[in-house]
Amino acid sequence: MSKLAQLQAALAALDPLHLEVLDESHMHSRGLETHYKVVIASPAFAGLNAVKRHQKVYASLGELTSQVHALALHTYTPEEWAQQGAAPDSPTCKGGSKRDA
16 A cells, blocks of 8 residues: 555544645655645544644554655644635745755
């Protein structure tokens, strides 16, 4: 199973109304399957601030987090997602990696 599929399966535990897991590794210099963007709308985030929402995501991912270099999280309640409807674009990578030195 690909890392992308593993991330999607793990995040399904949050019963998301909306879930996107995007492999953005091509935008960075660290290789394949290293940088991901997660856009998730879940009732599990109701009443939680951004830190608590991110903690829920990391808890559902468990040890998968150690296999990812970067994880951009965009977490919404269903109501917020209905209003917003999209996550911001990821910034362009401005740096290399230690391997480039």
